[in-house]
Amino acid sequence: MIFIFGEKIRTRSESVGDKPCAVCQSTRAFTEQHESLWFCLFGLPIAPIEKTAAYWRCEHCLTAYHCNDSSQPSHITVLKQLIVYLLMGYHQEDHPAVASEICLKISGFEISETEFQQIMAGIARGDMEMVEAVRHLAPVVNAVGKQQVLEAVFLTTYICCDLEYEDRLRINLIGNALGVGLEFVEYAISQTRKQNYYGVRRLRFAADGVRQDF
Ligand SMILES: [Zn+2]
Incomplete structure:
Protein backbone atom coordinates (compact mmCIF):
# COMPACT_ATOMS: atom_id res chain seq x y z
CA MET A 1 0.00 0.00 0.00
CA HIS A 66 -1.83 42.50 15.54
CA CYS A 67 -4.43 40.80 17.77
CA ASN A 68 -6.12 43.32 20.08
CA ASP A 69 -4.70 46.33 18.21
CA SER A 70 -6.37 47.80 15.13
CA SER A 71 -4.52 51.13 15.31
CA GLN A 72 -2.07 50.24 12.48
CA PRO A 73 -1.76 47.24 10.10
CA SER A 74 0.80 44.79 11.48
CA HIS A 75 3.25 45.18 8.60
CA ILE A 76 3.54 48.99 8.49
CA THR A 77 6.38 49.44 11.02
CA VAL A 78 8.63 46.90 9.27
CA LEU A 79 7.63 48.18 5.81
CA LYS A 80 8.76 51.72 6.78
CA GLN A 81 12.00 50.39 8.29
CA LEU A 82 12.78 48.41 5.14
CA ILE A 83 12.32 51.42 2.86
CA VAL A 84 14.64 53.57 5.00
CA TYR A 85 17.13 50.71 5.43
CA LEU A 86 17.38 50.18 1.66
CA LEU A 87 17.68 53.91 0.89
CA MET A 88 20.54 54.08 3.42
CA GLY A 89 22.16 51.01 1.87
CA TYR A 90 22.15 52.70 -1.54
CA HIS A 91 23.38 56.02 -0.02
CA GLN A 92 20.09 57.74 -0.79
CA GLU A 93 19.22 58.65 2.79
CA ASP A 94 18.69 62.32 1.94
CA HIS A 95 15.39 61.48 0.26
CA PRO A 96 12.84 61.24 3.10
CA ALA A 97 10.10 62.55 0.78
CA VAL A 98 10.72 59.66 -1.64
CA ALA A 99 10.56 57.16 1.25
CA SER A 100 7.22 58.61 2.28
CA GLU A 101 5.95 58.59 -1.31
CA ILE A 102 6.76 54.87 -1.72
CA CYS A 103 5.14 54.02 1.62
CA LEU A 104 2.04 56.09 0.90
CA LYS A 105 1.47 54.78 -2.61
CA ILE A 106 1.89 51.13 -1.63
CA SER A 107 0.32 51.05 1.84
CA GLY A 108 -1.66 54.27 2.24
CA PHE A 109 0.57 55.37 5.18
CA GLU A 110 3.13 58.18 5.12
CA ILE A 111 6.56 58.36 6.80
CA SER A 112 6.96 61.69 8.58
CA GLU A 113 10.32 63.45 8.50
CA THR A 114 10.72 62.80 12.26
CA GLU A 115 9.88 59.11 11.83
CA PHE A 116 12.39 58.87 8.98
CA GLN A 117 15.13 60.37 11.19
CA GLN A 118 14.21 58.06 14.10
CA ILE A 119 14.33 54.94 11.90
CA MET A 120 17.67 56.07 10.43
CA ALA A 121 19.11 56.63 13.92
CA GLY A 122 17.90 53.17 15.00
CA ILE A 123 19.49 51.50 11.98
CA ALA A 124 22.74 53.46 12.44
CA ARG A 125 22.87 52.37 16.11
CA GLY A 126 22.50 48.78 14.94
CA ASP A 127 19.16 48.35 16.79
CA MET A 128 17.45 46.79 13.78
CA GLU A 129 18.32 43.53 12.15
CA MET A 130 15.99 43.70 9.17
CA VAL A 131 15.77 40.05 8.12
CA GLU A 132 15.09 39.12 11.75
CA ALA A 133 12.41 41.85 11.97
CA VAL A 134 10.74 40.45 8.82
CA ARG A 135 10.90 36.93 10.26
CA HIS A 136 9.08 38.16 13.38
CA LEU A 137 6.48 39.87 11.20
CA ALA A 138 5.61 36.73 9.21
CA PRO A 139 3.28 35.14 11.84
CA VAL A 140 1.15 38.29 12.26
CA VAL A 141 0.61 39.26 8.63
CA ASN A 142 -1.30 37.82 5.68
CA ALA A 143 -0.74 37.82 1.91
CA VAL A 144 -2.01 41.41 1.54
CA GLY A 145 0.68 42.73 3.90
CA LYS A 146 3.39 40.41 2.54
CA GLN A 147 2.73 41.67 -0.99
CA GLN A 148 2.98 45.30 0.15
CA VAL A 149 6.28 44.61 1.95
CA LEU A 150 7.74 42.94 -1.16
CA GLU A 151 6.45 45.67 -3.48
CA ALA A 152 8.05 48.34 -1.25
CA VAL A 153 11.34 46.43 -1.11
CA PHE A 154 11.39 45.98 -4.89
CA LEU A 155 10.34 49.57 -5.67
CA THR A 156 12.91 51.08 -3.28
CA THR A 157 15.62 48.89 -4.81
CA TYR A 158 14.46 49.71 -8.35
CA ILE A 159 14.61 53.49 -7.87
CA CYS A 160 18.12 53.22 -6.41
CA CYS A 161 19.88 50.96 -8.92
CA ASP A 162 19.77 48.79 -11.99
CA LEU A 163 19.07 45.48 -10.30
CA GLU A 164 22.07 43.16 -10.20
CA TYR A 165 22.23 39.63 -8.84
CA GLU A 166 22.82 40.65 -5.21
CA ASP A 167 20.00 43.23 -5.28
CA ARG A 168 17.58 40.59 -6.49
CA LEU A 169 18.95 38.10 -3.96
CA ARG A 170 18.17 40.55 -1.13
CA ILE A 171 14.53 40.77 -2.29
CA ASN A 172 14.30 36.96 -2.39
CA LEU A 173 15.80 36.83 1.12
CA ILE A 174 13.07 39.15 2.42
CA GLY A 175 10.48 36.90 0.71
CA ASN A 176 12.03 33.87 2.38
CA ALA A 177 11.91 35.58 5.79
CA LEU A 178 8.24 36.34 5.14
CA GLY A 179 7.68 32.65 4.50
CA VAL A 180 6.67 32.99 0.83
CA GLY A 181 8.06 31.25 -2.24
CA LEU A 182 9.77 32.75 -5.27
CA GLU A 183 6.49 32.72 -7.23
CA PHE A 184 4.96 35.09 -4.68
CA VAL A 185 8.03 37.38 -4.91
CA GLU A 186 7.71 37.36 -8.71
CA TYR A 187 4.01 38.15 -8.43
CA ALA A 188 4.65 41.14 -6.13
CA ILE A 189 7.31 42.46 -8.53
CA SER A 190 4.99 42.05 -11.52
CA GLN A 191 2.24 43.96 -9.68
CA THR A 192 4.66 46.85 -9.02
CA ARG A 193 5.55 46.93 -12.72
CA LYS A 194 1.87 46.76 -13.65
CA GLN A 195 1.32 49.88 -11.53
CA ASN A 196 4.11 51.60 -13.52
CA TYR A 197 6.26 51.66 -10.39
CA TYR A 198 3.54 53.81 -8.76
CA GLY A 199 4.92 56.80 -10.68
CA VAL A 200 7.93 57.05 -8.31
CA ARG A 201 10.98 58.68 -9.96
CA ARG A 202 14.26 56.80 -10.00
CA LEU A 203 17.27 58.20 -8.11
CA ARG A 204 20.66 57.88 -9.76
CA PHE A 205 24.30 58.73 -9.34
CA ALA A 206 25.83 60.97 -12.00
CA ALA A 207 28.96 59.77 -13.74
CA ASP A 208 31.16 62.06 -11.62
CA GLY A 209 29.82 60.49 -8.43
CA VAL A 210 27.65 63.47 -7.51
CA ARG A 211 24.21 62.35 -6.43
CA GLN A 212 21.38 63.63 -8.59
CA ASP A 213 17.78 62.89 -9.47
CA PHE A 214 16.42 62.45 -12.94
ZN1 LIG B 1 -10.42 47.67 6.43
Whole structure:
Protein backbone atom coordinates (compact mmCIF):
# COMPACT_ATOMS: atom_id res chain seq x y z
CA MET A 1 0.00 0.00 0.00
CA ILE A 2 1.30 3.48 -0.86
CA PHE A 3 0.85 6.25 1.71
CA ILE A 4 0.91 9.80 0.50
CA PHE A 5 2.07 12.20 3.21
CA GLY A 6 2.03 15.95 3.07
CA GLU A 7 1.49 19.22 4.88
CA LYS A 8 -1.30 21.73 4.58
CA ILE A 9 -2.06 25.16 6.07
CA ARG A 10 -5.48 25.27 7.75
CA THR A 11 -7.15 28.52 8.75
CA ARG A 12 -9.66 28.98 11.55
CA SER A 13 -11.60 32.23 11.68
CA GLU A 14 -13.54 33.71 14.64
CA SER A 15 -15.48 36.95 14.75
CA VAL A 16 -14.17 39.54 17.22
CA GLY A 17 -16.88 42.11 16.47
CA ASP A 18 -16.66 45.58 14.94
CA LYS A 19 -13.35 47.47 15.20
CA PRO A 20 -12.00 50.69 13.68
CA CYS A 21 -9.94 49.86 10.55
CA ALA A 22 -7.05 52.27 9.91
CA VAL A 23 -7.10 51.45 6.18
CA CYS A 24 -10.87 51.73 5.59
CA GLN A 25 -10.98 54.64 8.08
CA SER A 26 -14.27 53.24 9.26
CA THR A 27 -15.63 50.69 11.73
CA ARG A 28 -15.68 47.24 10.16
CA ALA A 29 -16.33 43.62 11.06
CA PHE A 30 -13.08 42.00 12.28
CA THR A 31 -12.09 38.35 12.65
CA GLU A 32 -9.25 36.62 14.44
CA GLN A 33 -7.42 34.33 12.01
CA HIS A 34 -5.47 31.31 13.21
CA GLU A 35 -3.30 29.53 10.67
CA SER A 36 -1.67 26.20 11.49
CA LEU A 37 0.35 23.64 9.61
CA TRP A 38 -1.23 20.17 9.54
CA PHE A 39 0.19 16.79 8.73
CA CYS A 40 -1.85 15.22 5.92
CA LEU A 41 -2.37 11.70 4.68
CA PHE A 42 -3.89 11.30 1.20
CA GLY A 43 -4.60 15.05 1.26
CA LEU A 44 -6.61 14.82 4.49
CA PRO A 45 -5.40 16.82 7.53
CA ILE A 46 -4.61 14.34 10.33
CA ALA A 47 -2.75 16.25 13.05
CA PRO A 48 -1.56 19.83 13.68
CA ILE A 49 2.23 20.31 13.48
CA GLU A 50 2.58 23.96 14.47
CA LYS A 51 0.74 27.25 14.74
CA THR A 52 2.00 29.42 11.87
CA ALA A 53 0.06 32.67 12.22
CA ALA A 54 -2.49 34.53 14.34
CA TYR A 55 -3.77 38.00 13.55
CA TRP A 56 -6.87 40.15 13.36
CA ARG A 57 -8.29 40.85 9.89
CA CYS A 58 -10.64 43.55 8.60
CA GLU A 59 -13.26 41.66 6.64
CA HIS A 60 -13.77 44.60 4.27
CA CYS A 61 -10.20 45.32 3.04
CA LEU A 62 -8.61 42.06 4.38
CA THR A 63 -5.78 43.96 6.07
CA ALA A 64 -4.05 42.07 8.91
CA TYR A 65 -3.50 43.64 12.34
CA HIS A 66 -1.83 42.50 15.54
CA CYS A 67 -4.43 40.80 17.77
CA ASN A 68 -6.12 43.32 20.08
CA ASP A 69 -4.70 46.33 18.21
CA SER A 70 -6.37 47.80 15.13
CA SER A 71 -4.52 51.13 15.31
CA GLN A 72 -2.07 50.24 12.48
CA PRO A 73 -1.76 47.24 10.10
CA SER A 74 0.80 44.79 11.48
CA HIS A 75 3.25 45.18 8.60
CA ILE A 76 3.54 48.99 8.49
CA THR A 77 6.38 49.44 11.02
CA VAL A 78 8.63 46.90 9.27
CA LEU A 79 7.63 48.18 5.81
CA LYS A 80 8.76 51.72 6.78
CA GLN A 81 12.00 50.39 8.29
CA LEU A 82 12.78 48.41 5.14
CA ILE A 83 12.32 51.42 2.86
CA VAL A 84 14.64 53.57 5.00
CA TYR A 85 17.13 50.71 5.43
CA LEU A 86 17.38 50.18 1.66
CA LEU A 87 17.68 53.91 0.89
CA MET A 88 20.54 54.08 3.42
CA GLY A 89 22.16 51.01 1.87
CA TYR A 90 22.15 52.70 -1.54
CA HIS A 91 23.38 56.02 -0.02
CA GLN A 92 20.09 57.74 -0.79
CA GLU A 93 19.22 58.65 2.79
CA ASP A 94 18.69 62.32 1.94
CA HIS A 95 15.39 61.48 0.26
CA PRO A 96 12.84 61.24 3.10
CA ALA A 97 10.10 62.55 0.78
CA VAL A 98 10.72 59.66 -1.64
CA ALA A 99 10.56 57.16 1.25
CA SER A 100 7.22 58.61 2.28
CA GLU A 101 5.95 58.59 -1.31
CA ILE A 102 6.76 54.87 -1.72
CA CYS A 103 5.14 54.02 1.62
CA LEU A 104 2.04 56.09 0.90
CA LYS A 105 1.47 54.78 -2.61
CA ILE A 106 1.89 51.13 -1.63
CA SER A 107 0.32 51.05 1.84
CA GLY A 108 -1.66 54.27 2.24
CA PHE A 109 0.57 55.37 5.18
CA GLU A 110 3.13 58.18 5.12
CA ILE A 111 6.56 58.36 6.80
CA SER A 112 6.96 61.69 8.58
CA GLU A 113 10.32 63.45 8.50
CA THR A 114 10.72 62.80 12.26
CA GLU A 115 9.88 59.11 11.83
CA PHE A 116 12.39 58.87 8.98
CA GLN A 117 15.13 60.37 11.19
CA GLN A 118 14.21 58.06 14.10
CA ILE A 119 14.33 54.94 11.90
CA MET A 120 17.67 56.07 10.43
CA ALA A 121 19.11 56.63 13.92
CA GLY A 122 17.90 53.17 15.00
CA ILE A 123 19.49 51.50 11.98
CA ALA A 124 22.74 53.46 12.44
CA ARG A 125 22.87 52.37 16.11
CA GLY A 126 22.50 48.78 14.94
CA ASP A 127 19.16 48.35 16.79
CA MET A 128 17.45 46.79 13.78
CA GLU A 129 18.32 43.53 12.15
CA MET A 130 15.99 43.70 9.17
CA VAL A 131 15.77 40.05 8.12
CA GLU A 132 15.09 39.12 11.75
CA ALA A 133 12.41 41.85 11.97
CA VAL A 134 10.74 40.45 8.82
CA ARG A 135 10.90 36.93 10.26
CA HIS A 136 9.08 38.16 13.38
CA LEU A 137 6.48 39.87 11.20
CA ALA A 138 5.61 36.73 9.21
CA PRO A 139 3.28 35.14 11.84
CA VAL A 140 1.15 38.29 12.26
CA VAL A 141 0.61 39.26 8.63
CA ASN A 142 -1.30 37.82 5.68
CA ALA A 143 -0.74 37.82 1.91
CA VAL A 144 -2.01 41.41 1.54
CA GLY A 145 0.68 42.73 3.90
CA LYS A 146 3.39 40.41 2.54
CA GLN A 147 2.73 41.67 -0.99
CA GLN A 148 2.98 45.30 0.15
CA VAL A 149 6.28 44.61 1.95
CA LEU A 150 7.74 42.94 -1.16
CA GLU A 151 6.45 45.67 -3.48
CA ALA A 152 8.05 48.34 -1.25
CA VAL A 153 11.34 46.43 -1.11
CA PHE A 154 11.39 45.98 -4.89
CA LEU A 155 10.34 49.57 -5.67
CA THR A 156 12.91 51.08 -3.28
CA THR A 157 15.62 48.89 -4.81
CA TYR A 158 14.46 49.71 -8.35
CA ILE A 159 14.61 53.49 -7.87
CA CYS A 160 18.12 53.22 -6.41
CA CYS A 161 19.88 50.96 -8.92
CA ASP A 162 19.77 48.79 -11.99
CA LEU A 163 19.07 45.48 -10.30
CA GLU A 164 22.07 43.16 -10.20
CA TYR A 165 22.23 39.63 -8.84
CA GLU A 166 22.82 40.65 -5.21
CA ASP A 167 20.00 43.23 -5.28
CA ARG A 168 17.58 40.59 -6.49
CA LEU A 169 18.95 38.10 -3.96
CA ARG A 170 18.17 40.55 -1.13
CA ILE A 171 14.53 40.77 -2.29
CA ASN A 172 14.30 36.96 -2.39
CA LEU A 173 15.80 36.83 1.12
CA ILE A 174 13.07 39.15 2.42
CA GLY A 175 10.48 36.90 0.71
CA ASN A 176 12.03 33.87 2.38
CA ALA A 177 11.91 35.58 5.79
CA LEU A 178 8.24 36.34 5.14
CA GLY A 179 7.68 32.65 4.50
CA VAL A 180 6.67 32.99 0.83
CA GLY A 181 8.06 31.25 -2.24
CA LEU A 182 9.77 32.75 -5.27
CA GLU A 183 6.49 32.72 -7.23
CA PHE A 184 4.96 35.09 -4.68
CA VAL A 185 8.03 37.38 -4.91
CA GLU A 186 7.71 37.36 -8.71
CA TYR A 187 4.01 38.15 -8.43
CA ALA A 188 4.65 41.14 -6.13
CA ILE A 189 7.31 42.46 -8.53
CA SER A 190 4.99 42.05 -11.52
CA GLN A 191 2.24 43.96 -9.68
CA THR A 192 4.66 46.85 -9.02
CA ARG A 193 5.55 46.93 -12.72
CA LYS A 194 1.87 46.76 -13.65
CA GLN A 195 1.32 49.88 -11.53
CA ASN A 196 4.11 51.60 -13.52
CA TYR A 197 6.26 51.66 -10.39
CA TYR A 198 3.54 53.81 -8.76
CA GLY A 199 4.92 56.80 -10.68
CA VAL A 200 7.93 57.05 -8.31
CA ARG A 201 10.98 58.68 -9.96
CA ARG A 202 14.26 56.80 -10.00
CA LEU A 203 17.27 58.20 -8.11
CA ARG A 204 20.66 57.88 -9.76
CA PHE A 205 24.30 58.73 -9.34
CA ALA A 206 25.83 60.97 -12.00
CA ALA A 207 28.96 59.77 -13.74
CA ASP A 208 31.16 62.06 -11.62
CA GLY A 209 29.82 60.49 -8.43
CA VAL A 210 27.65 63.47 -7.51
CA ARG A 211 24.21 62.35 -6.43
CA GLN A 212 21.38 63.63 -8.59
CA ASP A 213 17.78 62.89 -9.47
CA PHE A 214 16.42 62.45 -12.94
ZN1 LIG B 1 -10.42 47.67 6.43
